[in-house]
Amino acid sequence: MSAVTWSQARAGEVQRLALTGYDSDCARHFVLTVINDAQARRYLAGLLHRGVLTFGGRRTRESASVNIGFTYRGLGKLGVPAQHLRVLKEKSPAFAEGARLRAPRLGDAGDSAVERWDAPFASDDADVWIAVHADNPAELDRKVAELRTRAGADLAFAGWGAKGLSACHLTHQPDPENPRKKIRYVHFGLRDNIARPVIDAHAGERHKAGELLLGYPNDSGFNFWSDQDTPEETAAFLRNASFGVLRKVAQHEERLDDYLHKQVTALQGKYGYVNADFLKAKMSGRWPDGAVVQPGETAPPHPMQVNPVFDPQADKHGFGCPFGAHIRRTNPRTDPVQPKRARTIFRRGMPYGPKYDPQDSPQTRDADRGLMGVFFCASIEDQFELVVSEWMEKNPMGPRTGGRAKDPLVGRHDEPGARFHIPLKNGPAINLDGFTPFVSTRGMLYALFPGRQALAAMTSLDTPEDEAVPTRDPHAVNAGGAPADRYCDIVMEGGVTSGIIYATAVATLSKRYRFKNIGGSSIGAFAAALTAAAEYQRRKGSDAGFDALKMLPDKLADDDDDKDKDKDKDKDKDKGRTLLQRLFVPQKGTRRLFQIFLATLERKSGKTLVLAGVMAAVRQYVWLAALVFLVLLAVVLAGPLLSALWANERDLRTPGVLLLLPWFAAAVLTLGVSVVVAVLAGIVWDFARHVVPNGFGLCRGWPDDASAQSLDLAGFLHASIQGAAGREIDDMPLTFRDLWNAPGAPSGSLQDPRGGGGRSINLEVYSSNLAHGRPYRFPLDEPKQPGQDEDMGRLFFCPEELERYFPSGLVRYLEMKSRPYAPVSEADPPAGAHSEGLRELPAADLPIVVAARLAMSFPLLISAVPLWAIDHEPKCRQARKLARCWMSDGGLCSNFPIHLFDNTVPRWPTFGISLNLRSEARPERKVWLPDLHHEGRGDTWDRRAVNGKTAFKRLGGFLISLWVTTWHWNDSTMMRMPGVRDRVVRVYLLPEEGGVNICMTRKKILALAEDYGAPAARAFIEKFADPGSPGWAEHRWVRFNSLLVALRKRVEGLQQAAQLDHHTVPLAIQIKRSTGHAPLRGASKRKPWPSTEPLCGCQQQELQDLLTALYRLERAFAMAGDTQPFIAAPRPSLRMRHPT
Structure with a gap:
């Protein structure tokens, strides 16, 4: 069994009462008996999926919080598998026996004997413990009333009739050292919550997670609940759970x-x-x-x-x-x-009863008061007892x-x-x-507080998943705030560091939407992969992935890289560098060029940029310049020096001072020439000898001497995606298949009939194949008819090559899930020496981090990744072979594929986030989403070629504009279209924000997240999700009418063209003849393509019916009239294009 370690990313899996407790003043505990197991599971599902239960270590907006635990008997009643119960009984006999049987071991005798315990501890009927915490009694009463009136509460449990076990802090006052905290007191006149132990994800008296939670190593390094004797399914079920003890103690x-x-x-x-x-x-x-x-x-x-x-x-x-x-x-x-x-022991208790005052009457002095003790641990016997x-x-x-x-x-x-x-x-x-x-x-009770995934599993035991929640309110909100049936698609534009904004945008948007289709290019591909991973963890029952996304900018902005002084011998050189910069690690041979690149960043003008680059280049190649200078100086001054020596030997008059001036000028000129020649030669040499072999990039993303924990781009991508998915870095990598098979796919009327309809979470990212000159969309399509519809797009990899780009564990996984090259069609060459050692890149089983890295290869900065493809150009099949092709940044071909998930009439919105430079005309506008349907159709201006103050600046602007136009014309055109412009939020960045500026300060990185990311998401929410907003209805109206406009234009004249007999045969006659004569020619008789043989009668009838339907459609448009209920500007067009 693979080892599992605790990380902050897993905090969202743990019930908050167990993980950190609450800074609340009031609490009430209900001990209930299950009277209907099916109703109890439905009730639990409602608490879980409607966001009533609280997880993680952060305070929520709710002023009241709920958590739930189960006795051993209660778990059995709810249908927990016998295997899990057996392990619990073997490893925790105290939990299985129950608190009443164990009480004598704790000295509970005499006045504390179980026979004298209060209700509801007086019997063995306890199955469920529900704990409610609130800031004040009114909020506590409101939350309790909400729990008791939820559908099925009385049908599921007995015990609601009791008032519950209430507790409330006696007095509190602000802490003078920290006004946000309260100083609280318990009975006996003692201060509470002084030394509260925590696990190592938080500050305080730290302990290993295994002291509190099941499934992790404890302070001694032993993982009692995930050893070799524990079945994997049981270990997974128990992980992130904690044993809770409710102990009422009268003081x-x-x-x-x-x-x-x-x-x-x-x-x-x-x-x-x-x-x-x-x-x-x-x-x-x-x-x-x-x-x-x-x-x-x-x-x-x-x-x-x-x-x-x-x-x-x-x-x-x-x-x-x-x-x-x-x-x-x-x-x-x-x-x-x-x-x-x-x-x-992790204490979460609270006092009950009135504060003691010795001056009170005897009746008040003797009032019932004490501690409603709540304790958590990973072993009842070894810790609490x-x-x-x-x-x-x-x-x-x-x-x-x-x-x-x-x-x-x-x-x-x-x-x-x-x-x-x-x-x-x-x-x-x-x-x-x-x-x-x-x-x-x-009284006392032992209970298990399961983690989020275990609770989710319990809700579906012996109950169909679609019946887990008895009543479905489309406006109800789950733990993350997103209704279970409100989906959206999202597409994120490419870039490099500017993609930081996506983290907070997605985290904010996740509060109101679940993500169905997710796409992007370049840095947008990485953001898309993180979003898919976080959505995957949410579908498994935890919002921790989105919490991790929200914290990603702060993590990237971390400039405290001096935490391990023993390992970091070069800490002084890294001081002050953010994690973002430290992720870009050049190889040894590319370091000089990389330093030149860094020197040009964060420059306010072209002059300072060029000057900084030149000075950095001189510093990097000063040794070469010195060598060249000495050589050239010797050559230049050889003649004059020899002449002087010759004159001195013959007692001739030696040159005067004036005659030495030309020599000095020659030396200075030599120095200048030496520097220029040396720098240019050094740069050319480093490019030829180091950049080209390094995948045409300065940073390959994975060092040659890397370990699984290396701090580099590929390692960070892998760790981030695994963490967002709720997995450890050593766990199986998250794959496209995992996403497709995740629970919670749209059902009923929301089912997607498109090709990705069978995918619960559909992630698609772009990479550019430089050998083929076109984009590739990952995951690759798996052909339904091998050899006929594979689109000549098979890709292969060499494991030894990929080990230079990815952690070895990922490459080994790829090898395990791939197969050696083999031809699948008559066009493919036979296997041979050219294909030895090459394996086919999997589609469904491809780790999404691999696809994200293929899509994120910004030219020259991040190395391209070598893959292999079949070269079909040679005519002879035997001459064809597999050849290397370089996969570079997806943004080269499709930087903002907003069209990716479009349908005729959308079932849910497809949001786009586009990154733009701040407009000179509106410098105050940072984020903008058009509100009205006709807004946003104007062009975005690039004024660099016009506004330059000098000819050189205008020339530079002109060249940049040429590149941007070539690169962005398709995206810029799509952004103006109706039905597109109103769902794309424009983020307007300053020149020094984002781009390739990996040297941004911590302040700038956090500003990207706070000033752009969250506002972008809020713009979507306000327009499309807020109650009463017409944005979503208006968008569907625009999409429907735009379709009609484009379709009308496309079908006009269709029947006339189909019936044309001028130098051709009408389509109806071709269809009629198709059963006796093949419509198309074909070279292969062994594996014929469709239409290269005569059609059968049903195929012929199908084509005839569809042709007739098109005729009727054209006539229907003509008969309906053209009153223009909607004007699409610019007018959309339906055109045939490649599926990418």
Whole structure:
């Protein structure tokens, strides 16, 4: 079984109550019994798919949150497979047996015995634990009412009649060190939430994820729930779950108060400083406001210094915090304990009952109050039960103990004569005795809080997936905010760094839409792949992928690359570089050219750009310039120097100072020529010797000495896509087949009849085949009739070559999913030496990261990727062979394929995001989506060839405009069309934003996301998804009428053309003759193509019927009239074109 490691990307899989808890003031817990398993699954599906349950570590907009856990019995009732239950029983007998049977092990006897527990803990009927947290009682009541009135609540569960187990913080005040946080107190007058352990994805006292969650290594490096004895399906089901313990503990504060006052009276004669707060602090280990008691302290420090983490090494003798104190027992840290491993418990509890006041009446003093304890861990036996039964209820650890008292605050205290030993630094020790229990257990429950994917699986057990949610409200919102039946397509334009905006745009758009078809070129292809991966994880039940996308700009903007000082020996040279820049790693031979490229970035004018480039070039080739200078200088000055020496030998008059001036001028000229020649020669040499063998690029994206964790472009693409999909980098790579088979595909009237209709998530990206001079769309089409409709587009790869471009694990996977070359048609050459070692690139099983990298090969910056194709040009089949072809940036051929998913009348919108330069006429406009249907039809102007102040600037602008026009004419034309322009948001960037500027500062990177990405998505939402907005209806109207305009134009004169007999045969006669004479000629008799043989009668009838239908369509348009209910400007045209 492959190892699974925790990462922040998985946080969205974990129920928030388990992962981080809530900063809420109120809570209510319901312990319910399942009375109808099918209804219970439907109810659970509603909670999950309608976004009622809360996941991840971030606070949501909801002021009330819900989480759910299940007892062992409850899991069985809901139909969890027997295999999963068997593993749970074997690995956690405490969970299987239940809290009532385990209670005696924890010392729950006498007043805490199970026979005296409160309802709903008084019986074995507990199946489900629903926890509700809110900021105030009103919000809590509202959320509880919502849960109780949901469809099927009373049919699914019994136990709603009880008011639930309520808890509420006593008092709170702003934290002076952090006003956003609240200082809260629990009973016994102690401060709460001081030292809260967390797993390593968050700040604080960190632990490995396996201490909290099932399926990950713990602090000892052992993964108990994913070992070789655990079936893979069970390990996957349990992963991201956590065991929750609900323990209601009554706190008899009046008993504690009476005891403390009695002890103070007895001790004050000998210890004048002793008071109730002092003794309570020694029993707890902290002063009431949270500071750890330090050696020698007799009163709280002023000002108060809260020490969240207690360090036993700083108090080895217990002079401050005694060895038997509560905090030293529950978390011994470095104290000597057996067994030695720490037992971490993650606390989420809250007090219940009124605050204690000794001045109140006896009835109020004795009121029911205590702690509604909520604890989470990955092992009930090894963590929760051990801490309670061993560390709290046994003798204290440490050498300086003279008594046998249990935990002074929460211990059972059933041993007469037991003493609590308080060693003092400046005097004799204090020994407290005469304890009575200050707490008693009022109930306890063990439950499993499954992860998101496990919950999703539970909802469909023995229930068809389309029945999982009993009633479907099209405006209801799931956990990510997107209704389960609201889809959209999205196409993202190519570029390089400007694609950063796509991350936040997609993350924001995901709150209102689910993504069906996703496409892009260049950086847009990478963004499309990330979007598809995040959508895949959402279809599996988690929105964590979109959370990761939202954080991607911040990750790319990270300039703190000095985190591992032992490994990063060259950290000084990387200081201040963002992750975006560090991803572009040149090879050894291309570093000089890469440094020249970097020097030209972020320049405000052409002059500074050229100057910076020249200076960088001189610096990179200074050694070569020096060598050339010395050689040329020797040649130039050889004559004059020899003449001077000759004159000196014959006592002739030597040249004067004036005669030396030409020599000096010659030396200076030589220096200039040397620099020019050396720099040009060095650049030419590096291009020829290093750039060309490097795939015609400065950065190949994967170093020769790479490991799986290497920081380089290909490794980052792979890790990002895997993370967005909820997978680890060592897991099986996400493939197109995975996307196609994901759950949650459109159903019913939303089913897509097009070619991609069978694909739940359809990702398509473009790459440019430079040998063929045309774009390739990935995934490649798998021919339905091999040899006849494969479009001559088969591609092959050499594993040894791809290992220079991708992690070795990906290449091995490709080898496993591919097959060696073999001919599939008579046109293909036989296998031979030319095809040895080459394997066919898979279609469905192609990892999407490979397609994204093929599409993202910006010329000269990012290397092209070598693939192989069949060269069919030689006439003789035997002379044909497989030849290498370079796959470069998809944007070269189709930078903004907005047409990619268009249909006649759309079922859902296809959004496009186009990147443009900021207009000089409207410099304030950053993001624009046309609101009215006629807006956006004007051209976008390129004024570089006109507005240049000098002839050279105009010439440069003219050349750039030539390239942009050649490159963008198709995209620019499509952007003006009706039905297109109103669904494409224009993002207007400044010249220094995006482009190939990989040296952008952290501020600029974050600005791209905040100023452009999120507003772009909000523009779509406001127009197409907000209630009451007519945008979507108007768009469908425009698309429908544009189709009619184009179709009318296309069918006009069709019948006349079909019946034409001038130098040809009318189509109707051709069809009539087709059963006796083949309409087309064909060379192959063994594998004939359709129409190269006579047609059968049904084929003939089909063609005749369709021709008649076209005649009728033309007549229908003519008879309907042409009143122009809609004017399409510019007028669209239906034309035959290649499917790309």
